[in-house]
Amino acid sequence: MRINPSILSADFANLASELERIHTADAVHVDVMDNHFVPNLTIGKPVVQAIANSTTLPLDIHLMIADADRWAPEYAQLGVDSVTFHVEASTAPVRLARELRAAGTKASMALRPATPVEPYLDMLGELDMLLLMTVEPGFGGQKFLDLVLPKIRRARAAIDGSGKPIALQVDGGISRDTILRAAEAGADVFVAGSAVYSAPEPAVEIDVLRNLALGGH
Numbered sequence: 001m002r003i004n005p006s007i008l009s010a011d012f013a014n015l016a017s018e019l020e021r022i023h024t025a026d027a028v029h030v031d032v033m034d035n036h037f038v039p040n041l042t043i044g045k046p047v048v049q050a051i052a053n054s055t056t057l058p059l060d061i062h063l064m065i066a067d068a069d070r071w072a073p074e075y076a077q078l079g080v081d082s083v084t085f086h087v088e089a090s091t092a093p094v095r096l097a098r099e100l101r102a103a104g105t106k107a108s109m110a111l112r113p114a115t116p117v118e119p120y121l122d123m124l125g126e127l128d129m130l131l132l133m134t135v136e137p138g139f140g141g142q143k144f145l146d147l148v149l150p151k152i153r154r155a156r157a158a159i160d161g162s163g164k165p166i167a168l169q170v171d172g173g174i175s176r177d178t179i180l181r182a183a184e185a186g187a188d189v190f191v192a193g194s195a196v197y198s199a200p201e202p203a204v205e206i207d208v209l210r211n212l213a214l215g216g217h
């Protein structure tokens with residue numbers, strides 16, 4: 001059960017201290033948005049590099065950008081732990097996943113809530129992590145979409161059937177109220193933004209969320 005706080009909900013003017021506030025996290029989830037794939041604009045490579053230089057936590061990079069085939073390998077060069085691209089933004093996801101692994105990072109692929117997982121089950125072995133979005137990507141603070149739960153269950157069954165150690169991440173609306181449902185469905189990596197950063201002590205909230213998730217297993 002891993003908790004990766006999203007710095008989208010952090011104070012961007014004080015990123016170094018905001019990273020210290022989540023020292024109990026398993027990794028830092030970094031949302032890169034380009035105002036094309038999603039209707040929001042966040043940060044790019046220079047700021048990702050600065051974050052990498054400011055923390056000892058692994059970086060979990062979530063690219064919500066168009067033309068993932070072109071850009072994702074460049075993020076892999078930054079020495080981050082994992083790079084997640086959206087399948088809806090890639091024309092050659094198998095080749096891209098292989099390129100990411102060849103660059104020394106974990107390869108991860110994300111699906112929007114309405115994107116079915118079945119067409120991609122045969123390529124699970126190319127991935128280190130599958131991200132199932134539990135909100136429409138673009139903004140923090142949205143409501144968890146329960147309609148994704150059956151897809152999480154189907155993905156869990158396929159991962160278990162593959163016999164491969166593929167992480168199953170969920171992102172969006174994860175809180176004390178929703179994390180158990182996602183865990184019971186089979187998720188094992190949880191991205192939480194507003195729930196962590198709105199807490200008085202984010203590091204403690206991370207531990208609370210992790211313990212709640214453990215109740216689902």
Ligand SMILES: O=C(CO)[C@@H](O)[C@H](O)COP(=O)(O)O
Nearest residue numbers: 137138139140141173193194
């Ligand atoms: O990628 C996204 C949103 O597109 C997420 O990472 C959010 O940043 C999570 O925030 P909360 O829903 O937990 O507030």
